[in-house]
Amino acid sequence: MSNLLLKELRLSASPIAYFFTLFGLMFFIPGYPILCGAFFPALGIYKSFDYAREANDTMFSALLPMAKRDVVKGRYCFVCLIELTALLIMAVSMIVRMTLLGDLPAYSSNFMMNADPFALGAAFLLFGLFNLIFVGGFYRTGYKTGRPFLAYIIVVFPCIGVFETLHHIPGLQWLDEYTGEHMGSQLILLLCGAASYVLLTLVSYRKAARNFEKIDL
Amino acid sequence: MSIVEVRKLVKNYPGFRLNEVSFNVEAGRITGFIGRNGVGKTTTIKAMLNLIHPDGGTVWFFGKPIRENETEIKVRTGYSTGTVNWYPRRRIGDIVRVVRSFYDNWDGEAYLRYMELFGLDEDKTPMELSEGMKVKFNLLIALSHRAEVLILDEPTSGLDPFSRNEILDIFLQLKKEGVAVFFSTHIISDLEKCADDIVYISKGEIAAASARDDFMERYALPGESLEDAMLRMEGGASHE
Numbered sequence: 001m002s003n004l005l006l007k008e009l010r011l012s013a014s015p016i017a018y019f020f021t022l023f024g025l026m027f028f029i030p031g032y033p034i035l036c037g038a039f040f041p042a043l044g045i046y047k048s049f050d051y052a053r054e055a056n057d058t059m060f061s062a063l064l065p066m067a068k069r070d071v072v073k074g075r076y077c078f079v080c081l082i083e084l085t086a087l088l089i090m091a092v093s094m095i096v097r098m099t100l101l102g103d104l105p106a107y108s109s110n111f112m113m114n115a116d117p118f119a120l121g122a123a124f125l126l127f128g129l130f131n132l133i134f135v136g137g138f139y140r141t142g143y144k145t146g147r148p149f150l151a152y153i154i155v156v157f158p159c160i161g162v163f164e165t166l167h168h169i170p171g172l173q174w175l176d177e178y179t180g181e182h183m184g185s186q187l188i189l190l191l192c193g194a195a196s197y198v199l200l201t202l203v204s205y206r207k208a209a210r211n212f213e214k215i216d217l
Numbered sequence: 218m219s220i221v222e223v224r225k226l227v228k229n230y231p232g233f234r235l236n237e238v239s240f241n242v243e244a245g246r247i248t249g250f251i252g253r254n255g256v257g258k259t260t261t262i263k264a265m266l267n268l269i270h271p272d273g274g275t276v277w278f279f280g281k282p283i284r285e286n287e288t289e290i291k292v293r294t295g296y297s298t299g300t301v302n303w304y305p306r307r308r309i310g311d312i313v314r315v316v317r318s319f320y321d322n323w324d325g326e327a328y329l330r331y332m333e334l335f336g337l338d339e340d341k342t343p344m345e346l347s348e349g350m351k352v353k354f355n356l357l358i359a360l361s362h363r364a365e366v367l368i369l370d371e372p373t374s375g376l377d378p379f380s381r382n383e384i385l386d387i388f389l390q391l392k393k394e395g396v397a398v399f400f401s402t403h404i405i406s407d408l409e410k411c412a413d414d415i416v417y418i419s420k421g422e423i424a425a426a427s428a429r430d431d432f433m434e435r436y437a438l439p440g441e442s443l444e445d446a447m448l449r450m451e452g453g454a455s456h457e
Contacts, residue, residue, distance in 0.1 A: 003318040010315050011304055060303035062268055064319045065291035216269035 004074030005081070007061070012052040012075075017082050020044030024089030027115040028097055030106040034115055035160045038123040041086035042130045042152065045079055049138055049145045058142050062217050069209040072139060076205045079135055083127045090115070090123055098178050107178070113164050114178040117186040121193025122163045126156055128200030139208035142215045220244045220366050220397050226264050226274035228257075233421060235260050237274065240416045240426040242366065242399045247392050249412035250401040253451060257421045258401040262370045266296055278366070292320060295359020295367040297352065303343075309354065310339030313361075320362040328361035349380030356387065360396075367391070369400040373407050385410045405444040419451060 021044070026037030052058075061071040094115040101107060113119055130152055137148025167176035174182040175189075221242035228235040235257045242248050252258050263269045265276050267283050276283045278290040304312055317323040332339070335353040343351060352372045359367050373381045381404070388398045388411050402408070408415055408429065415432045417425040425432055429443070437446035 003315075006318055007315045010311060011307055055305065055307075056303040059268070063266070063291070063296050064316065065288050066319065067288055214270070217263065 004066070004070060005077050007064075008074050008078035009081075011060075012048060012055070012057050013078060014044070014048040014051040017041075017044035017048040021082055021086040021089060024086040025093055027090045027093035027119070028101075030104075030110040031112055033160055033164050034113055034119060035122055035126060035163055037090055038086070038126040039156060039160070041082055042127070042134070042156075045082055045130070046134065046145060046149050048078075053143055053145065059217055068213050072205065072209045072212050076131070076135065076201065076208070079131060080201065083130075087120070087123060087127070090120055094120055098180070102178065113167060114176050116176065116178045117183070117190035118175045119163075121186075121190035122159075124190070124193035124197040125200075126159060128197035129155055129159065131197075131201045132204040136204035136208045136211075139212045139215075142212060142217070218244045220279060221265065221368075221399065222275075222277040223261070223265060224275045224277075226261060226276065227272045228260055228264055228269065229272050230260075233257070233260075235264070235271075236422045238418070238421075238423050239274075240423060242397055243414060244365075244397050245392060245395050246413040247388050247398045247411050248400075248414040248416060249408040250399060250416045250418065251403065251405065251408060251447070252401075252418035253403055256418050258403075258418060259370055261418065262296075262368060262401060265368060266291075266294075292322060292362065293365050295356070295362070295364030296369070297355030297359065297367075297372065298370045305344035306342050308339065309337060309341055309343065312343075313339070313358065316358055317361070323362050325361075327363065328357070331357045331360050347380070348375050349377070349383065352376070352380075352384055353387075356384075360391070364396065366397040366399065369398065371401050371403070373400075373402055373404060381407070382410070405447050409443050417447065417450070424450065 020040045023037050023040035026032065026040075027034050058071070061074070062068060094117070097107065097115045107114065133155060134145075134148045134152040137151060138145055140148075166172050167174075174185065177186070219241040223241070224239050226235060226238040233255075238257070238261055240248075250258055250261070260269065264271045264274075265283070267276075267287050278286075278294060281290065283290050313328070317325075317328075335350070335357055337346075337350065337354060337357060343354065346354060355369075355372075356367070373384055376384065385407060388400070391398055392411075392413075400407075412429055415425065415427065415429050416423060417432075425436060427435065433443060433446070436450060437443065438449075441449070
């Protein structure tokens with residue numbers, strides 16, 4: 001496993017994928033749809049897929065002594081590493097924003113979604129959808145990146161819109177509560193988001209491995 | 218002893234059929250796989266390496282079917298396309314550091330020896346290499362993990378006569394070291410220079426597969442060279 005990940009990190013990854021994890025810091029920005037912080041790392045991963053494709057990584061990987069299924073596994077490990085790094089940055093940003101910066105007027109009067117466990121759970125879900133739609137979609141052909149990424153965009157931005165809207169609906173204001181008053185419920189939603197991420201990624205991986213096995217290189 | 222056994226390989230594409238291709242690659246010998254462009258050489262090699270899914274037939278390496286033993290067989294096999302065309306902008310040293318992590322049998326001494334012999338520089342990138350040097354880079358990787366058989370797809374294609382000669386000399390040297398070499402080519406003089414065995418493919422079918430001497434005995438007319446005989450055979454095939 002370590003050599004699969006090493007190959008992804010040292011050869012296949014575009015440097016922009018690492019840089020774009022820093023967009024997790026968007027969880028600090030008031031008056032802005034912070035879940036876009038989950039879109040940009042996905043964009044970095046998309047650029048990596050493009051870079052690897054141009055370098056003929058698929059053929060290179062298939063010729064190494066490993067099963068085709070492991071080629072897919074290595075790529076999913078890389079994707080998850082980038083996503084979990086971005087999520088970690090978001091989590092730290094959220095904690096700092098909810099504690100040390102909690103009294104800032106810019107946050108208390110924020111009309112947009114606040115950084116809280118619900119938002120982090122939503123980010124998990126968006127990454128899960130990315131893995132299902134884009135990464136899984138890529139392995140249907142092993143070379144097409146544009147179409148699955150477009151499909152992801154079509155899904156992700158309405159999702160961000162829905163998440164941004166929810167806390168304006170009467171009775172759901174607690175979703176945006178960042179003082180810790182509804183922490184228990186929000187943590188449950190965070191766990192649901194994390195669980196959906198794991199589930200969507202696993203479903204995507206299994207299908208991708210099956211599809212890649214059938215592709216003629 | 219046959220190190221590779223290809224039996225009745227079939228692959229159908231729209232407008233092309235690889236039709237029940239069968240041949241052996243013998244240990245410690247150089248086998249030239251010859252045919253004009255588009256007759257199925259690369260398709261055959263890809264099927265041999267499990268990169269495409271044949272519609273029929275089997276491929277065995279070291280007495281084992283590749284489908285069930287892909288990883289183990291790849292550890293003992295070296296493969297290259299004519300020229301390196303992956304990671305053209307990464308340093309050779311960086312590519313090798315990744316590749317060697319996949320091989321328990323990586324031979325660091327052999328790597329340094331061939332690196333020097335081939336005149337390669339770890340700081341260069343594949344895109345900075347000449348076509349001949351790219352072939353050598355592929356060979357370097359294969360030989361550094363002590364591959365017992367090299368499967369090479371058109372390694373001399375696009376090379377100048379001097380570089381071609383140099384690559385073919387390397388094949389002869391590898392043969393002395395006990396490595397089996399199977400290479401595809403459309404250049405008949407490559408076979409004259411170094412092939413022990415000839416597998417001749419035409420229109421997706423094996424037209425002949427035998428030792429070079431047997432091939433000459435069976436197919437060449439009196440006074441004909443290998444090139445004359447093959448051109449005549451291929452001319453006949455293309456006018457059928």
